[in-house]
Amino acid sequence: MERLDVPVNETWDLTLIYKNKDEFFEDEKRAQSLLSSLRERKDCFTKSKEDFHTFYEDYVTLSRLLSEMYEYAHLNTDVEPGNQDYQLLLSHILTLFDQFENNLDFMNVEIIKNKEAIEKYLEDNSFDLYRYQIKQILREEKHMLSQEMETLLSKMSPIANTGEQIFDALRLEYEDVIVDGERKTLNSATLNEFLKNPSQEVRKQAYEQFYKEYKRYENVFALTLADCMKKDAFYADVRHFNDPLDYSLWDDDVPRELFYKILDKANKDYRPLFHRYNKLKKELLKLDTLYNYDLFTPLVKPSVKRYSIDECFNIILDVTSVFGEEYTDIIKKARDERWIDYHPTKGKATGAYSAGCYDTKPYILTNFIGDYDSLSTLIHELGHSCHTYLSCKYQDPANSDYRIFVAEVASTVNETLLINHMISHAKSDEEKAYFLYEFLENCVGLIFRQPMYAQFEDTLHQWAKDHIPMNASKITSLYDKINKEYYGEDVTNNQYVGHSCFYIPHFYYNYYVYKYTLGMTVALAIVSRILNHDSQQVEQYLSFLKSGGSMSPIDLLKKAGVDPLDDKIYDDAFHYFEHLLNMFEEIMKRGEKDVKE
């Protein structure tokens, strides 16, 4: 679809940020003058409480300006990539970000150098708004090196990410898949479709033709992945962390027990649930052997139901009504004030996201096509946007920005509430089974498969730390073994399972995947409590959303009534999963029985 053909009220209104690009350039001038002024105060900004306060205030103001300019430029380019005006704005703001980084690189160093004075200043009420953020800077002390060493490290940065860059640049080509005598293109986009094909032969063909290319280039992928692990181990070492895990957890201020608790829950305490689900798949698909490439074969008929945007909003408002009027009013605003760009149009960015900052609306980009997935995506992104909105409403600029570690909770809670709503409103067993299946698939990905990824990358990181050489054979054998362990004896490994690790970009993100698991687990626990009419849960959850980024992620989650170090939330989450699995199994077996009778 061309952009001009879309009804205006189904596009987002970015003039709420700037009426035109002149306003952007005015802000650019303000930002540049603020930046110079900050830079000039390099040697004296910590001299007195007042100097430091003004400096930090200006620093926050500048950060806000930059965020606003960035949102305007990147949101516009994401829907009109061919518009050179917006491309220009984007290159301006990216350059400004670079200048911001380079010109203010003294700030953290000076704050840490004058730690005693700064800590004294922080006792004053005037620093209430900034205390948390500045304390985060002071925390860095023991991991900051001498100026000389820091300079060496920063000079090294252009060659530190070669492995990951090459992984991103290496685009493979795959042999066509033959379906009913017809040649079909195989690529990352179509692989998943082939894996849903009812013919096991087609699934096998697609899977093997896809991953054999990863085997062909296994030495390259082993090098890129090992390089990334060694890089993480290098930084952990030189910055005085015990190991790469501690290094990665530092920024989120998360204890390492949490990481291993997540792995243990998936692979020790609750692995029978995953194995049971896989066994059920094998039974329902009536396969003698269930291979990895059979895991995505639908167990139920896909839904053909379509939803209009208005229908979506009606359902979403119904689902989220549990959070009260303040929450549903935000959702109404999102529709009325045109925060959302709905339709796929030519050149528009793919996928979906929520993006915004303190001085803009929390905008949403989607590629809405009216199926259940579109509805689910919409409520997911609205979860983020409501979180941002409440954050900015109840927190000051310096405390409104929350971390990825907690972000997924807000979206997943919504998604889970939605599917629960769909299940309980389903008009037939078939419809109910469809939603249950969708839910179970989504769930096992997050609470079982992601921990498997996390365990794999944890071992690679340990090898890197201990200087144990990693080649393709060592890496793929490990991945094959871990798959066997997690999926259980009802899933048989194909020869290429070990090589499928080379396809996954997340291993380059330094312990990222466990955050997804935590988000889902917390969301499941929260939803199960809400559904069980836990009287406090809604209030606690809303208070979590309103707290933004004003404290550490763990403290924020505790505010939501969920302590991720406590076994209880895992029990709640996995029992809720089990409950839905029971329902699903019952319906499916009843269906089978009906057919037999």
Added chain:
Amino acid sequence: MERLDVPVNETWDLTLIYKNKDEFFEDEKRAQSLLSSLRERKDCFTKSKEDFHTFYEDYVTLSRLLSEMYEYAHLNTDVEPGNQDYQLLLSHILTLFDQFENNLDFMNVEIIKNKEAIEKYLEDNSFDLYRYQIKQILREEKHMLSQEMETLLSKMSPIANTGEQIFDALRLEYEDVIVDGERKTLNSATLNEFLKNPSQEVRKQAYEQFYKEYKRYENVFALTLADCMKKDAFYADVRHFNDPLDYSLWDDDVPRELFYKILDKANKDYRPLFHRYNKLKKELLKLDTLYNYDLFTPLVKPSVKRYSIDECFNIILDVTSVFGEEYTDIIKKARDERWIDYHPTKGKATGAYSAGCYDTKPYILTNFIGDYDSLSTLIHELGHSCHTYLSCKYQDPANSDYRIFVAEVASTVNETLLINHMISHAKSDEEKAYFLYEFLENCVGLIFRQPMYAQFEDTLHQWAKDHIPMNASKITSLYDKINKEYYGEDVTNNQYVGHSCFYIPHFYYNYYVYKYTLGMTVALAIVSRILNHDSQQVEQYLSFLKSGGSMSPIDLLKKAGVDPLDDKIYDDAFHYFEHLLNMFEEIMKRGEKDVKE
């Protein structure tokens, strides 16, 4: 051929090093005890002149032991890779090298730290043998960093060469080439054969099908190459060099004017000679347009003449008789004492080399098949071996090892004398044309194409130093442009010329290729003077060979009567090339006229 089928006197005799592996293990014990003893003296070895002298003497003894053990293990495995005994010896000596490096990493640091005392010791006669080597260590002072920074750099080394490692690991596959309706395999080994095919269509097909794969993966290659350039720039920067060129020249103690002189001679002063040769190719091949893929099409019929080993030695002894009996006696020894392993056998290393150290014979591995190339390779490697032999005979162990920078002179002088001999002994115009053509092709590769490579990598290094972003399009455009400039207007660039840079491994060797050019230029100058009966030249050249590694490469070359900073050697070299080009053109045009008449 199986190894057992080769006549014993046509294999090398490695029992001259060790009678059996027990002797190897005895030396290993000696080496280990020496290493411990050196290590124990860590804190006191510079205390007195005597302590230092004994320490350094032991250090040299240990280095000799390691070299001898290494030669025994690697020469044996190169001809018998399946023999696990030799593989074991190789792994032993490689581990020992690691221990040597790790355990003695204090040596240079301590020597530099105690510079004043050491310089005083060096005044004493007892240090005559070690003075040059130790001064080389002291030179490092201004480029050595604090212990803390050196440790950081050494921790970084496992992730510093990712680009090059991935370049080495990325093996491409190519579409078949159709020749006379038949599919033929295209790969790096067969490409050169296709480029010699009389059909321009076949040549084009092979060239394009080969290099289009480099275009397909251009983003990966651009990243690996840029990474390597940025790595060189990083080390140059942190080790306080002006730029990557200075950093690379430092080790060979060569002034930067020399590098640019070599480029200027090829691309300014003498470029008309190269352009003239290309124009002649176009004429002789009768092509309207001469493309890059036509440059290797033979201008003359290949020689079918075959030489036995004995015939080769007769010719070689004749050719090198100009150097007198001492030199030819070494060549006779090489044959009689079985320094050479001649024949290709199953599993044997490909190519050819000369390898040896102070305590072994200067062994030669070749894959002799009796054609002119085999003869030429033999005299080339004998050039190296005679150089090593004379070096070890006239120099003490600490001064016998010479650098790559001068090594190629000794081999190329022999090769050039051989071809001159073949030209003057040719029995027909056709035979003479064949040798002239072989010579001209070899020559343009070294004195024109390598400087082109050098200019290309110099620009990339400058970009890296100046933080100028490099992507595939920027790199390939540069290479396309430089090709046009060097080859001149009679060669038309194919669309893939720019991408052909991605195939060349030498760009990963940090300013390596200009050393080939210098070797050839010096060799041409020396040979042309010898042929012009320059009375001093032979003596000077022999004295150069006998000087081994006892002084800087530039001083060594001056000993050979060739000052690489003086225009004269370039004039001599290029005029000699011109003389042979004149001869070739005359014969070829006479031939054409004959045909017409």
